[in-house]
Amino acid sequence: MTGVSEVADLTSVERAIAALTSELGADAVSAGEQDVREYRDPYDYKGSDRYTASAVVTPRTVEQVQAVVRIANELRVPLWTFGQGRNNAYGGSAPRVKGSILVSLRECNRVLEVNDDLAYALIEPGVSFFDLYDHLQAGGHRLWPSIPDLGWGSVIGNTLEYGRGYTNHGEHPAMACGLEVVLANGEIVRTGMGALSAGKVWNSYPWSFGPSHAGLFFQSNFGIVTKMGVWLMRRPDVFLSGWAKFEDDDTIVAFTDAVRELMLDGTIRNLPLLGYGLGIGEEITFGEEGWALRFALYGREAIVDAQYEIVRETLAAIPGVEVGRRVFTWEQRPDVQGHNDKVHAGVPGMELMDAFLIPYGPDTGHLDLSLVGPMDGADLAASIGVLRELYGATEFPYLAGVLFLGRSVLHISSLFFDTKDERQTRAAYDTYAHLVGEMARRGYPVYRTNIQHMDLVADTLDWNDHAQRRLNELLKDALDPNGILSPGKQGIWPRSMRA
Amino acid sequence: MTGVSEVADLTSVERAIAALTSELGADAVSAGEQDVREYRDPYDYKGSDRYTASAVVTPRTVEQVQAVVRIANELRVPLWTFGQGRNNAYGGSAPRVKGSILVSLRECNRVLEVNDDLAYALIEPGVSFFDLYDHLQAGGHRLWPSIPDLGWGSVIGNTLEYGRGYTNHGEHPAMACGLEVVLANGEIVRTGMGALSAGKVWNSYPWSFGPSHAGLFFQSNFGIVTKMGVWLMRRPDVFLSGWAKFEDDDTIVAFTDAVRELMLDGTIRNLPLLGYGLGIGEEITFGEEGWALRFALYGREAIVDAQYEIVRETLAAIPGVEVGRRVFTWEQRPDVQGHNDKVHAGVPGMELMDAFLIPYGPDTGHLDLSLVGPMDGADLAASIGVLRELYGATEFPYLAGVLFLGRSVLHISSLFFDTKDERQTRAAYDTYAHLVGEMARRGYPVYRTNIQHMDLVADTLDWNDHAQRRLNELLKDALDPNGILSPGKQGIWPRSMRA
Numbered sequence: 001m002t003g004v005s006e007v008a009d010l011t012s013v014e015r016a017i018a019a020l021t022s023e024l025g026a027d028a029v030s031a032g033e034q035d036v037r038e039y040r041d042p043y044d045y046k047g048s049d050r051y052t053a054s055a056v057v058t059p060r061t062v063e064q065v066q067a068v069v070r071i072a073n074e075l076r077v078p079l080w081t082f083g084q085g086r087n088n089a090y091g092g093s094a095p096r097v098k099g100s101i102l103v104s105l106r107e108c109n110r111v112l113e114v115n116d117d118l119a120y121a122l123i124e125p126g127v128s129f130f131d132l133y134d135h136l137q138a139g140g141h142r143l144w145p146s147i148p149d150l151g152w153g154s155v156i157g158n159t160l161e162y163g164r165g166y167t168n169h170g171e172h173p174a175m176a177c178g179l180e181v182v183l184a185n186g187e188i189v190r191t192g193m194g195a196l197s198a199g200k201v202w203n204s205y206p207w208s209f210g211p212s213h214a215g216l217f218f219q220s221n222f223g224i225v226t227k228m229g230v231w232l233m234r235r236p237d238v239f240l241s242g243w244a245k246f247e248d249d250d251t252i253v254a255f256t257d258a259v260r261e262l263m264l265d266g267t268i269r270n271l272p273l274l275g276y277g278l279g280i281g282e283e284i285t286f287g288e289e290g291w292a293l294r295f296a297l298y299g300r301e302a303i304v305d306a307q308y309e310i311v312r313e314t315l316a317a318i319p320g321v322e323v324g325r326r327v328f329t330w331e332q333r334p335d336v337q338g339h340n341d342k343v344h345a346g347v348p349g350m351e352l353m354d355a356f357l358i359p360y361g362p363d364t365g366h367l368d369l370s371l372v373g374p375m376d377g378a379d380l381a382a383s384i385g386v387l388r389e390l391y392g393a394t395e396f397p398y399l400a401g402v403l404f405l406g407r408s409v410l411h412i413s414s415l416f417f418d419t420k421d422e423r424q425t426r427a428a429y430d431t432y433a434h435l436v437g438e439m440a441r442r443g444y445p446v447y448r449t450n451i452q453h454m455d456l457v458a459d460t461l462d463w464n465d466h467a468q469r470r471l472n473e474l475l476k477d478a479l480d481p482n483g484i485l486s487p488g489k490q491g492i493w494p495r496s497m498r499a
Numbered sequence: 500m501t502g503v504s505e506v507a508d509l510t511s512v513e514r515a516i517a518a519l520t521s522e523l524g525a526d527a528v529s530a531g532e533q534d535v536r537e538y539r540d541p542y543d544y545k546g547s548d549r550y551t552a553s554a555v556v557t558p559r560t561v562e563q564v565q566a567v568v569r570i571a572n573e574l575r576v577p578l579w580t581f582g583q584g585r586n587n588a589y590g591g592s593a594p595r596v597k598g599s600i601l602v603s604l605r606e607c608n609r610v611l612e613v614n615d616d617l618a619y620a621l622i623e624p625g626v627s628f629f630d631l632y633d634h635l636q637a638g639g640h641r642l643w644p645s646i647p648d649l650g651w652g653s654v655i656g657n658t659l660e661y662g663r664g665y666t667n668h669g670e671h672p673a674m675a676c677g678l679e680v681v682l683a684n685g686e687i688v689r690t691g692m693g694a695l696s697a698g699k700v701w702n703s704y705p706w707s708f709g710p711s712h713a714g715l716f717f718q719s720n721f722g723i724v725t726k727m728g729v730w731l732m733r734r735p736d737v738f739l740s741g742w743a744k745f746e747d748d749d750t751i752v753a754f755t756d757a758v759r760e761l762m763l764d765g766t767i768r769n770l771p772l773l774g775y776g777l778g779i780g781e782e783i784t785f786g787e788e789g790w791a792l793r794f795a796l797y798g799r800e801a802i803v804d805a806q807y808e809i810v811r812e813t814l815a816a817i818p819g820v821e822v823g824r825r826v827f828t829w830e831q832r833p834d835v836q837g838h839n840d841k842v843h844a845g846v847p848g849m850e851l852m853d854a855f856l857i858p859y860g861p862d863t864g865h866l867d868l869s870l871v872g873p874m875d876g877a878d879l880a881a882s883i884g885v886l887r888e889l890y891g892a893t894e895f896p897y898l899a900g901v902l903f904l905g906r907s908v909l910h911i912s913s914l915f916f917d918t919k920d921e922r923q924t925r926a927a928y929d930t931y932a933h934l935v936g937e938m939a940r941r942g943y944p945v946y947r948t949n950i951q952h953m954d955l956v957a958d959t960l961d962w963n964d965h966a967q968r969r970l971n972e973l974l975k976d977a978l979d980p981n982g983i984l985s986p987g988k989q990g991i992w993p994r995s996m997r998a
Binding site (some may be wrong): 101117118119120162168173174178183187188189190191193194195196197198199200204205207208209210211212213214215216217218219220222231233234236257260261264265266267269298299300303306307309310319333354372373374375376379405407408440441442443444445446447449457458460461462463464466467468469470472474475477478479489490491492 | 517547616617618619661667672673675682686687688690691692693694696697698700703704706707708709710711712713714715716717718719721730731732735756757760763765766768797798799801802805806808809871872873874875878886904906907939940941942943944945946947948956957959960961962963965966967968969970971973974976977978988989990991
């Protein structure tokens with residue numbers, strides 16, 4: 001589906017850089033080799049320049065975003081947009097099409113509103129999880145963000161990539177309420193009830209009068225999101241950071257089904273993570289034997305106590321399972337230590353980055369094979385068995401975490417490699433590609449992938465001869481006829497670049 | 500935005516009826532005056548034929564839906580699709596454009612799958628809430644549906660109109676997981692992970708790889724939904740049907756804020772309904788003085804007890820508020836009586852229909868002014884005050900229910916009238932139109948409206964000079980260039996019918 005022109009036309013790009021500089025000012029545009037170098041895929045082979053941009057433009061206002069889009073349309077230059085550009089393991093800030101102009105929204109970084117009563121914030125794409133956390137703390141708000149493993153990423157960027165966190169608000173895409181989007185035609189649209197000028201519910205009511213458009217702008221190249229409402233969690237009286245451990249793979253069947261029932265009946269409302277060899281103490285440790293689940297409970301003390309008692313009784317009744325907890329009041333939150341408790345408390349950090357770099361030092365790369373499966377114990381155990389076998393035939397060990405979503409799971413296994421080692425890096429990417437095909441054939445799609453594998457994953461989505469891709473292409477051609485917005489993202493190519 | 504051609508071309512319609520009869524068989528097409536009469540808006544003035552269809556076609560398979568769409572495209576004939584056609588107070592099954600051919604999906608009425616473990620069903624559009632309930636009961640499934648006030652409607656139709664129920668799964672649009680859609684170009688698409696042929700998670704994981712399209716097909720004329728996954732509630736150990744009563748409007752401020760906090764912290768997880776003069780006993784009664792909230796709790800007995808204690812303490816601490824409950828085990832559910840307990844138990848019924856007909860007998864009509872506002876006590880009290888005053892200047896009393904969604908509310912007031920009385924009927928529609936404008940100006944949009952008021956409501960959604968409408972028109976023209984699918988729905992008109 002690709003290949004017609006996977007490299008941007010350099011003459012047009014030069015003209016675009018001049019026009020952008022003239023329009024936004026010289027300090028908003030950088031095109032030096034070193035400047036663009038830092039935006040390459042951090043986990044690609046260090047010697048590769050396949051995914052290098054030609055420039056980076058940093059608009060500071062929505063009007064400047066519109067200007068960027070206008071210039072790109074005039075000169076038919078591909079853009080590639082990011083909030084913070086921390087989408088590591090999926091390409092970081094690097095563009096799919098070499099020579100694209102990066103649109104960095106890092107300077108659009110205001111928290112525009114915090115509504116304490118209705119428990120939401122309205123933010124711009126440059127706001128990181130650290131920024132949002134700091135803003136809420138500084139303002140004395142009774143609100144907690146949900147955060148992913150690393151705090152440096154853009155809240156909007158993470159959400160639009162279907163990222164997750166670990167509190168009761170961990171299903172990030174479902175916590176977005178109200179987008180503002182710059183379309184390729186330069187129009188600014190607000191989704192949902194943002195369509196009413198005088199309206200009071202853009203960020204508290206998630207649906208439209210008529211079709212709801214927000215989903216169109218997730219993992220998408222149909223528009224540039226410039227504002228988002230994000231629902232926040234009311235600060236709980238107490239929170240409980242819990243865990244359950246077991247050794248045998250066989251236990252997964254009953255254990256997974258039991259946790260699912262606890263989620264379906266509302267006893268557990270966060271997104272629990274099951275990992276192998278992750279440890280679950282205050283400090284994350286690698287290499288520990290056996291499986292461990294971490295989960296969290298929030299709210300009034302009496303209810304948290306009753307919920308924990310049910311979780312404990314239910315899970316400890318499964319042979320070989322050990323259950324534990326740490327309980328905190330909200331006042332104790334600033335003292336929370338260790339990755340597991342911090343993510344449960346919505347406190348952003350970078351401690352997992354150190355863990356990511358253990359295998360090969362600062363140049364360690366990794367790919368995440370992020371599969372979706374049903375939250376069914378027997379099915380999960382079988383898919384773990386299949387992956388152990390598939391990984392066993394490669395040079396990479398099976399290292400996995402399973403995020404429980406209630407009715408489905410994200411079964412994420414990571415391949416670590418040395419990005420200075422071309423052979424090993426290539427082997428990781430090839431192994432990943434092989435695993436995607438093997439698992440798709442067995443019914444497990446990937447929810448998010450690296451720029452290098454976007455076409456591959458899109459190819460697996462074959463129902464009715466790839467009808468969903470044709471729908472995406474129809475929408476792409478209508479919304480972005482010149483194909484300027486992130487061409488190739490998620491395997492969606494504009495007409496001019498389709499084979 | 501309308502008016503170019505609000506009546507279908509009758510020659511084309513005649514040819515389409517012939518083609519449909521030839522393709523689907525005579526028993527799938529009816530065009531007699533009496534046949535189409537029953538599909539008119541039940542609450543329009545009885546002497547009016549403004550919204551009369553020219554025929555009704557009843558496909559039984561997705562292939563037949565494709566054939567209908569093909570014929571409509573060939574002959575440029577407008578269609579208007581419904582599942583059961585029970586969207587009363589919003590037009591019933593009647594088309595926006597007179598002379599449209601109705602596409603009744605009542606015969607596409609299979610429950611295709613029930614997944615007991617993952618708690619979902621895959622259904623067709625003709626499946627009513629009664630059908631789904633009966634199917635779950637007959638199969639001995641440990642699953643409860645969430646139901647709206649009347650059980651005869653289509654589950655898919657209700658969900659796509661952003662309908663609500665009253666259990667923990669009452670936010671129906673958020674419980675849809677996986678759509679199958681016939682597009683105007685005849686293609687069948689499955690949303691989300693339905694794109695993977697071998698996939699296991701179409702109805703358990705709600706997002707796509709790439710953009711998520713489901714929202715496009717809500718309250719929409721962009722496609723015909725032929726299948727939907729719907730998430731169901733795990734049968735709880737016990738359920739509690741609770742209420743709280745108070746007399747004074749002034750109490751609304753503290754009461755609403757207190758209920759919001761109980762919802763934000765997860766103590767109350769259903770959608771509670773606050774009504775004036777509705778009564779809250781086992782039988783619904785009209786004309787009782789004062790405000791009453793009904794709410795429900797579900798789950799393990801210990802947790803339900805602890806939650807109720809917190810609700811009671813919190814709400815009874817507000818002066819003038821009285822709190823009560825009825826508790827049932829799941830085994831007692833078949834014995835539940837009365838509308839309030841039935842909707843909390845997910846048991847469909849028709850008892851509210853009798854209440855709807857009290858004012859003027861069997862020809863009583865009503866309109867629902869379905870406003871969205873923030874879930875803020877002071878704001879709600881103020882908006883009730885404004886509406887009382889606005890209604891006070893009309894011949895219609897202010898009769899309202901407020902559905903609490905957690906961060907927003909649906910503030911629904913109903914105008915009752917005698918559909919045999921042309922003057923009164925017209926007065927109701929005119930009053931409604933006036934109120935829409937008054938409330939939009941104050942920041943309250945409408946989430947759902949009658950076919951007669953769709954253009955009016957769309958006109959209120961004015962942000963950035965109606966940018967959302969232009970996005971809808973762009974999508975409409977791309978997805979349905981001949982404008983055959985439900986033209987005018989929600990104020991979205993195809994190019995050929997735009998002024």
